[in-house]
Amino acid sequence: MIDNRKREMAERASILYYEKNYMQNEVAKELGVSRSLVSQLLSYARNNGIVEISINIDEFNLRMIRREIELRVNFPQVKQFYIMSSDSEDETRRKLGDFAAPYLFDMINESRVIGVNLGASVEKAINSLTRYTFPDSRDKDVVQIMGGFSNDIHRAHPIELVKKLSSILNCGYFYLNCPAIVAQEELRSALLNEESIRSVIQMWEKIDLAIMGIGTVTDDSKLDSLLSDDMKKMMKESNARADVNINFFDCRGEYLPILENHKISLGYDGLKRINKKVAICHGLHKKEAILSAMKAGIIDVLITDSITIDAVESELKTG
Structure with a gap:
């Protein structure tokens, strides 16, 4: 008798909650019971076949979502994965920026100070954001988090990326007019004492979203x-495998404090303090670097493609 009564109550609660779209507190008021009992009744309904919930997702999207859940189990340091299905690295080069853009749009809207560093995929993603209309963002700032690679004629200077994103958002920006690496420690000290550079470094403490690439540590990097x-x-000699904003990590994800007195970039401790660190990157040649960065826990969100993540997982199993 008690079970029959409970089932009847669960049926009534289910109709109100699932069909009539009542809130749980409204169901409780309608049935004259507590909100906690409503929660128990709805759970009873699901567990005893009164309510059956189906998720209508096409087979491909379902596979990708399950894949991302699996990745979060294998790499608990990374909070979110966004994986673009790709048949070739050339396709990824063409499309990853467009794929990343809507996720960046949401994350930027939730942030106040956005840090940006250099990377081909980062550049393409920022360019893809020109198609989006952002709400009023005048209270935001875009900040450069590493100096420039001025000898790279094939890629935008980080100053250009910072200006581009600030133009899209119609907000302020802070840029570093200096190289990422300097040979003399004295020159680095002098640069860090310049007012224009000091003002940027002070902004690093306010960054709540970092958009970055992941670099390799090879002779052709x-x-x-x-x-x-x-x-x-x-x-x-350091056996570094990954470069994240000129912060280096070995194959186990351990931080390697090298070039500390030669680099001008947001350092390891500063990066760790940032609430959300997004890496956009791809390529089979980066599998070791990406795996190292994920083990290090230095990225919270990874945006990449299926070819790259397959290679990273294979590297994890064989390494």
Whole structure:
């Protein structure tokens, strides 16, 4: 008798909640019971076949969502994955920026101070944001978080990316008119004491969203072209695998404090303090770097493609 009464109550609660769209407190008032009992009745209804919930998602999207859930289990340090299905690296190069843009749109709208560094995928994603209309963003700021790679003629200078994003948002910006790496420690100290650079560094403490790439540490990396022979030797001996804003990590994700007195960038401790750190990157050549960065816990959101993440997972299993 008690079970029959409970079932009847669960049926009534289910109709009100699922069909009539009542809130749980409204269901409680209608049935003359407590809100906690309503919650128990709805749970009873789901567990005993009174209510059946189906999720209508096409097969491809369902596979991708399940994949992202699996990734969060394997890499608990990363809070969210957004994986673009891709048949080739060329397709990814063309489309990843457009894929990343709507996710960046949402994250930027929830943020106040946005830090940006250099990366081909970051650049394409920012360019793709020109198609979006942002709500009033005059209270936001865009901040450069590393100096420039002025010898890279094939890629936008980070100042240009900062200006581009601030133009899209119609907000203020802070840029670093200096190189990312300097050979002399004295020159670095002098640059850090310049008022224009100090004002940017002070803004780093206010950043609540960082949009970054993940770099490799190889002889053909963009960073390598800025290093002296002594620096290159130091890098090789360190066994670094990943470069995140000129912060280096080994294959276990351990931080490597190298080039500390030569770089002008937001450092490891500063990055860790940022509420949301987004990495946009792809490429089979970056599988070790991405795996290292994920193990380090230095990124919260990874936006990449299916080819790259397959390679990263294979690297995890074999490494």
